[in-house]
Amino acid sequence: MLNALLLTAAAQAVTLSANNYRISEAVPVHTDHLLWSDEFDGTSLDKTKWSFDTSRNKVGWYNKELQYYAADRPSNLRLEGGHLIIELRTDSKLIRDFPDWGKQQYSSAKIITKDKVAFNGGFVEVSAKLPCARGTWPAIWMMPQNDSPWPDGGEIDILEQVGSQPNVAHATLHTALFNHTRGNGRGAEAPVPTACGAFHRYQLAWTLDSITIGVDNHAYMRVRNDQPGGRGAWPFNSPFYLILNLAMGGDWAAAKGIDDRALPQRFEVDYVRVWEMPDNRPAASQ
Helix, strand or coil: CCCCCCCCCCHHHHCCCCCCCCCEEECCCCCEEEEEECCCCCCCCCCCCCEEECCCCCCHHHHHCCECCCCCCCCEEECCEEEECCCCCEEEHHCCCCCCCCCEEEEECCEEEECCCCCCEEEEEEEEEECCCCCCCEEEEEEECCCCCCCCCEEEEEEEECCCCEEEEEEEHHHHCHHHHHHEEEEEEEECCCCCCCEEEEEEEEECEEEEEECCEEEEEEEEECCCHHHCCCCCCCCCCCEEEEEEEECCCCCCCCCCCHHHEEEEEEEEECCCCCCCCCEEEC
C-alpha cells in the first residue's frame, strides 16, 4: 500500500502495476520455527498484537483514498467464525459525529503491529479472501518500525488487489532509489482467479539477500539485494511491522469508478503466521 501522495493520476496508472521482476517457481522454504502468529480465534481483536491506525482520518489518507478508518467499531472490524473481518461500508451519516471524521462517506479499518512486534526477515503467510468491487483496495504490507520517512525507509507490499483489476495480485517494493515517483518501481503481478471467492495464502520470503513474494507456494516476484546505492536500494535490513487494511478509491483502485451498490465488502483473514527463514540474523523484535 503506497505510503506517499502520488504525483499525478497518469504517473500512478503507469507505475503502480510494475511487472518487471517476474519469476515463476516454488516459494523458498522456511524453517519450522514459528516466530509469531494470530489465528483470530478469540471474540475480539488481540490488542497485545495489533493497534488501530486512525492517524490521518481528519486530513485524509494517501493516494486520494476515500475511507475513514474506524477504531473498535464492530461494523468495520470484528472476529467472526475464526476469521478477522474488515468490512468496508458506505455510512457517512453514522460516522460524521466522530471527532476525527474528515468528511469521508466510506468507513473501514486498518490495523498494525507497530510497537508490538516487528520483523527483520522471515517468512510471512496470510490466508485471506479478498473483496472484488470497483474501487476497493485490500492490502497486506509492511513498513519500517523506526519511522523512517517514505520512501527512504522502504515498504514491502506483500499483496495488493485493486477493484479496477480484480483477481490480480500485485507485489511491490519501494525504496528511495526504486519507486513509482522515479518511474522505476520494482514489482510483479499474478492472476488469482478465485481471490474473491476463496481463501489463498499470500506469502513473503525475506532474507539478507532477496525478497520473494508469492501465493499458494508459487513465487511470482523476486527482488535481489544486488543494486548499488546502499540503503537507498536496500533498506530491508531493519525491523518492519505488519499492516492489514481495506481502502476505498484512489486513482488506481477506482480507475474504472466506484460501485457503491456492491457495498458492504469484506476482507477476510483466516490467520497471519511468521516463521524464521534459514539465515543467521535475528528476525523478530517485540
